[in-house]
Amino acid sequence: MGYGFLTVYWRDMIRFFRFKTLLISSLLQPALWLAFFGIAMSSNFDRLMAGMPVPEGAYAVGYLTFMGAGIIAMTTLFTSLFSGIVILFDKNWGLMREILASPVNRNHIIVGIAMSGVTKSFIQAIIIMAFGILIGAAFFAGYTPVQIVIGVLGVLAFVAMFALGFLFLSAAIAISMESPEGLQGVMTLLTMPIFFASNALYPIDTFPEALRIISAYNPMTMLINGIRYFAIGPDFYALGQHYLFTPGEVLLSFLGLVLFSAIMFTLAWWRFRRAVVT
Amino acid sequence: MEQPGPGSDDTIIRVENLEHLYGDFRAVDGISFTVKKGEIFSFLGPNGAGKSTAINILITLLSLQKGTATIAGYDVTTDAQKVRESIGIVFQDITLDRDMTVWELLEFHGRLYDMPVKERRERIDELLILVQLEAKRNELSKRLSGGMKRRLEIARGLMTRPKVLFLDEPTIGLDPQTRMRMWEYIKNVNREGTTIFLTTHYMDEADQLSDRISIIDHGKIIISGTSDELKNTLGRDLIYLDTDNNGNAMKLLEQVPSVREITAKGNRIALMVNEDGTKVLPGIIDTLRNAGIEISTINLKKPTMDDVFVFYTGSELRDEGQAPARQIFLRGGR
Numbered sequence: 137m138g139y140g141f142l143t144v145y146w147r148d149m150i151r152f153f154r155f156k157t158l159l160i161s162s163l164l165q166p167a168l169w170l171a172f173f174g175i176a177m178s179s180n181f182d183r184l185m186a187g188m189p190v191p192e193g194a195y196a197v198g199y200l201t202f203m204g205a206g207i208i209a210m211t212t213l214f215t216s217l218f219s220g221i222v223i224l225f226d227k228n229w230g231l232m233r234e235i236l237a238s239p240v241n242r243n244h245i246i247v248g249i250a251m252s253g254v255t256k257s258f259i260q261a262i263i264i265m266a267f268g269i270l271i272g273a274a275f276f277a278g279y280t281p282v283q284i285v286i287g288v289l290g291v292l293a294f295v296a297m298f299a300l301g302f303l304f305l306s307a308a309i310a311i312s313m314e315s316p317e318g319l320q321g322v323m324t325l326l327t328m329p330i331f332f333a334s335n336a337l338y339p340i341d342t343f344p345e346a347l348r349i350i351s352a353y354n355p356m357t358m359l360i361n362g363i364r365y366f367a368i369g370p371d372f373y374a375l376g377q378h379y380l381f382t383p384g385e386v387l388l389s390f391l392g393l394v395l396f397s398a399i400m401f402t403l404a405w406w407r408f409r410r411a412v413v414t
Numbered sequence: 415m416e417q418p419g420p421g422s423d424d425t426i427i428r429v430e431n432l433e434h435l436y437g438d439f440r441a442v443d444g445i446s447f448t449v450k451k452g453e454i455f456s457f458l459g460p461n462g463a464g465k466s467t468a469i470n471i472l473i474t475l476l477s478l479q480k481g482t483a484t485i486a487g488y489d490v491t492t493d494a495q496k497v498r499e500s501i502g503i504v505f506q507d508i509t510l511d512r513d514m515t516v517w518e519l520l521e522f523h524g525r526l527y528d529m530p531v532k533e534r535r536e537r538i539d540e541l542l543i544l545v546q547l548e549a550k551r552n553e554l555s556k557r558l559s560g561g562m563k564r565r566l567e568i569a570r571g572l573m574t575r576p577k578v579l580f581l582d583e584p585t586i587g588l589d590p591q592t593r594m595r596m597w598e599y600i601k602n603v604n605r606e607g608t609t610i611f612l613t614t615h616y617m618d619e620a621d622q623l624s625d626r627i628s629i630i631d632h633g634k635i636i637i638s639g640t641s642d643e644l645k646n647t648l649g650r651d652l653i654y655l656d657t658d659n660n661g662n663a664m665k666l667l668e669q670v671p672s673v674r675e676i677t678a679k680g681n682r683i684a685l686m687v688n689e690d691g692t693k694v695l696p697g698i699i700d701t702l703r704n705a706g707i708e709i710s711t712i713n714l715k716k717p718t719m720d721d722v723f724v725f726y727t728g729s730e731l732r733d734e735g736q737a738p739a740r741q742i743f744l745r746g747g748r
C-alpha cells in the first residue's frame with residue numbers, strides 16, 4: 137500500500153477546488169484584512185512613527201508590509217486548524233469507516249491530509265503575497281530574481297512547517313471529538329491567543345515580560361519571523377522598531393517549528409492509532 | 415491469481431465463541447457460526463441485538479476481545495490486512511462523501527485498494543451498469559435518492575471483487591419497491607460468486623434472500639438453519655385460539671395427539687401441530703365445546719419467519735427505542 141497518502145491527497149484537493157465559495161472566502165478574508173486594516177492602520181502608524189527617527193541609510197518599511205507577514209501567518213493558522221473538520225465529518229457521516237476498513241496504513245491518512253493542507257496553505261500564501269504587493273506591500277522589494285526565488289521558497293518552507301504542526305493538532309483533536317460544534321469551539325478558543333500573543337500585528341518587545349516570553353515561544357511568532365526574514369529582509373525598521381535577524385536566529389525559529397510539528401505528528405499518530413470508528 | 419487463504423475448504427467465515435463488551439455491557443455474547451463459500455448468510459435480529467458489533471469485529475473495525483474469527487482463512491486479529499483485502503463492506507449508515515461524484519467515490523475506493531488504473535476504470539464501468547447508475551456517473555452523491563446511494567455503496571463494496579461482501583442492514587429505510595430491486599442486485603452479485611453476509615431486522619429480507627439464517631437476540635445466536643428448517647421447527651401449521659378459559663383449554667389440548675407444543679401469550683393460545691391444520695381443527699373445536707369452553711376467535715396459518723422469530727426470542731421484532739411489543743402472535747402472515 138505504497139500510495140495511500142496520494143489517494144487521500146487527491147480526494148482532499150477535489151473537495152478544495154469544488155467548494156468555490158469557500159475557496160474564494162478563504163482568500164477574501166486575508167485580502168480584506170490587508171486592504172482595510174492594513175491600509176487604514178498604515179496611515180495611522182506611519183503618522184505616529186513620523187516622530188521616531190530611523191537611522192540614516194536604514195531600511196524602513198510601512199505598516200502594510202509589516203502586518204502582511206502576519207496575515208499570511210494568520211491565514212495559514214486558520215486553514216490548518218480548521219482542516220480537521222473534514223476528518224470529523226468523515227468520521228460521523230463520511231468516508232472514515234471506508235478508509236479505516238481498507239488496507240491503507242493509518243499513517244497514510246495523516247500524511248495525505250498533511251500534504252493537502254500544506255498545498256492549500258501554499259496557494260493561499262502565494263496569492264496573499266501577490267495581492268499585498270499589488271496594494272503596496274514591500275515584499276521582495278529590491279530583490280534580484282534569484283533572491284526572489286529564494287525568498288519565496290523560504291517563506292513557503294516556514295509556512296509548510298507551521299501548517300503541518302497545526303494540521304496534525306487539528307487532526308488529533310478532530311479524531312477525538314464527537315461533534316463539529318465542539319471542534320469549532322476548541323479551534324476558536326485556540327486561534328485567539330495564538331494570533332494575538334504573536335508579533336503578527338504589533339512588535340512584542342513592548343509586551344509585559346511574561347507575555348513576551350510566551351510570544352517568543354509561540355509557533356506563530358517563529359513563522360512570522362521567518363516570513364519577514366525572507367520576504368522583507370534581515371535588517372529593517374518597522375513601527376520604529378529595529379528588526380535584525382541573523383541566519384542563526386532564523387534557523388532556530390525554523391527548528392522550533394520542526395520540533396512543534398514533530399510533537400503534533402506524534403500526538404496525531406497516537407490518536408489515530410487508538411481511533412475506533414464504527 | 416486467486417490466492418486461497420491457509421487451510422481453506424468451503425468454509426469462508428468461521429467464528430467461534432465471539433464476545434464483545436462495551437464497558438460491562440455484553441453486546442455480543444459468545445456466538446459461533448460458519449458461512450460456506452457462495453452462500454447468502456443472514457443475521458436476523460432486532461435493533462440492539464449485536465449484529466453491527468459482530469460485523470464490525472469481522473471487518474476489523476473493532477478489535478476482537480474474545481473468541482476467534484477467520485475470514486477466507488485469515489485471522490481477523492493476526493491477519494487483519496489480509497482480511498481487509500478479502501472483503502467488501504456496505505455499512506449500516508450511508509458512508510459517502512456528499513460532495514463527491516459517483517465516479518469519484520468509486521475511483522477513490524479503487525485507489526485505496528491500490529487497484530491498477532486500467533482494472534479500476536473497467537471495473538467502475540462494469541459496476542455502474544450492474545447497479546444501473548451509468549446515467550448518474552458524474553452526479554454528486556448528495557443528489558442521489560436513498561436507493562441509488564445504497565446501490566452505489568454496493569457497487570463500491572464490489573470494486574475489489576471481494577470474496578465476502580458484508581451488508582449491514584442493506585435495505586434499511588428504503589421503500590418496498592427499492593428493497594425488492596436491491597434484493598435482485600444482491601442475488602445477482604451472489605450468483606457471480608461472492609459470498610454474502612448480511613444483517614437485517616426484516617423477516618422477509620432474511621426469508622427471501624438467505625440460504626441460511628441465524629436468529630440473534632441479546633448478543634446470542636438462538637437458532638440457525640435454512641428458512642424452511644426454521645419454520646419446520648414450529649410444526650406444519652400454527653393455530654391461534656382465543657377462549658373464555660385459556661387455562662383449562664391448554665390442559666385439554668395437551669391431550670390432543672397431533673398437537674406438538676402449546677404456548678400462551680397474553681390472552682391467546684398458540685398450537686403447533688404436526689399434521690395438516692385443517693384436519694386437526696374440527697377435533698380441537700369439539701374437544702373445547704364438549705368441555706364447555708367458548709372459543710371467540712380461531713386462526714390457522716403456516717408458520718412464517720415472524721412466528722419463528724417470536725417463538726424463539728419471545729418477542730416481536732421491536733423497532734428502535736420501542737419496548738418489546740406485547741401483542742404477541744397477533745400479527746398474521748404478510
Ligand SMILES: Nc1ncnc2c1ncn2[C@@H]1O[C@H](COP(=O)(O)OP(=O)(O)O)[C@@H](O)[C@H]1O
Nearest residue numbers: 436439441459460461462463464465466467468
Ligand atoms: N460504541 C458503543 N458503546 C456502547 N454501547 C454500544 C456501542 N455500540 C453499540 N452499543 C450497544 O450494543 C448493543 C448492540 O448494538 P449493535 O451491535 O449496533 O446492534 P444491532 O446492529 O443489532 O442493532 C446495543 O445495545 C447498543 O446500544
Ligand SMILES: [Mg+2]
Nearest residue numbers: 465466506583
Ligand atoms: Mg446495526
